[in-house]
Amino acid sequence: MHPDRRDRRRFETREEIKDTARALLAEQGAAGLSLRAIAKRMGMTAPGLYHYFGSINDLITALILDAFTQLAEAVEKADADVASRGGAERLAAVAHAWRRWAIDHPIDFQLLYGNPIPTYEQPTDTTYPAARRSFIVTATIFAQAIERGEIDLPEEYRRLPPEIERALDALTGVEGHDLPHHALYLAAISWARLHGHIMLELFHLIQPVIGDVDALFAHEVDALIRQVGLTPTE
Amino acid sequence: MHPDRRDRRRFETREEIKDTARALLAEQGAAGLSLRAIAKRMGMTAPGLYHYFGSINDLITALILDAFTQLAEAVEKADADVASRGGAERLAAVAHAWRRWAIDHPIDFQLLYGNPIPTYEQPTDTTYPAARRSFIVTATIFAQAIERGEIDLPEEYRRLPPEIERALDALTGVEGHDLPHHALYLAAISWARLHGHIMLELFHLIQPVIGDVDALFAHEVDALIRQVGLTPTE
């Protein structure tokens, strides 16, 4: 059992490094993140960190994976909390939880979607599965809403573009792609739509033009729900 | 006239520095941008650049302002090319030009909306007016469409949230805010919506889930036009 303790200690040090990195990011932004700063705060030196992460890129990738997981958990929890309600309420809950997490963790969110480190190149094959997890929550909501007849698709979404039908056919088998095409499609456009609002809000680009971003987002979520044909239950 | 020539030479050097920086960004990404690299390629040394830009932040800000201008000009040109047509076609032209520019200049676009340099803090008061220019093109299209009765607003956009009405009232006087509230609002949600698609596409996050991003974007632009109540002319 001793080797276990050794492994556990190693794991704990890895976690401490990541926590320290997150603290520095939160305090000083991406500019404050450096191996020497992390090491100093932990009472060690920079080269020592190389026994836990192969490079600062690997460390950042680990932070990104954690952040994706945290976001996915927030989104999944929001959905679970209203799981008994209809698709409209579930979508609204997920949308607001998504934005809430982004607003509460701006640096993490920019880590995920803002590519804020110049030397850092995102290994998409690694991070994409983590990114997909939140997407699947949304797609599942749509799939169940379709199944239960809660959706009255408007004309523009009745028939998907043939190129996309073909592309989605080719993607069957990939995780999460056992869902109906319409669910995947509606989830994709919902994601993109809300993502745009969140990004512009995080960069303070939409506030000066519209004034009240809370009201804007809430109104757009309502509009989205209507426009995909989700009928508010009860 | 000699002082003129001196100023002109100074201006030309500034332009050469920016051009070199852009070339390095295009060739090697944000990681390849450094004062020493720029200076070396120009046959001078890094400290010499400080007579043209107070810091590398100032240089990046200048690049961003130029990029915003370039994007705005692309968008304005696309609108002007179909100025005689109705609002639906103009909005479609602007949307596709916007995306086209982002796809063709991914690094510049991330410079504008991705905050890719950690030491760099965007001076929003400086860059925001440049960012607004493209927005105003969209808002103007909506304003004219409303004026000409080309828009049949759906129920969800007939009445704007009272918080936003108040906020927009408070913003009257700001450049571009002499436009009707509905024009500003519809432009904002259109912007955010398309921005989300473009960002997710640039990060290759939506392609693996939907397959054909060209078809997706085109279809979403059509859906947007329908959903804001723009009636295709003719």
Add this chain to the structure above:
DNA sequence: ATGCACATTCTAACAGTGTTAGATAAATGG
């Protein structure tokens, strides 16, 4: 308990980075 193996951490160094100070060369104006 001794010795071996390994995990961990250190120091020193290299090649970069932005930036400042101060000297130097070039161009302009009186």
Add this chain to the structure above:
DNA sequence: CCATTTATCTAACACTGTTAGAATGTGCAT
């Protein structure tokens, strides 16, 4: 021709990620 300004240089400082190699310490078996 001289004085002043503009432009550019070299040297240096305090950083950065990273590697090599030595010095610790920990854990296990004999």
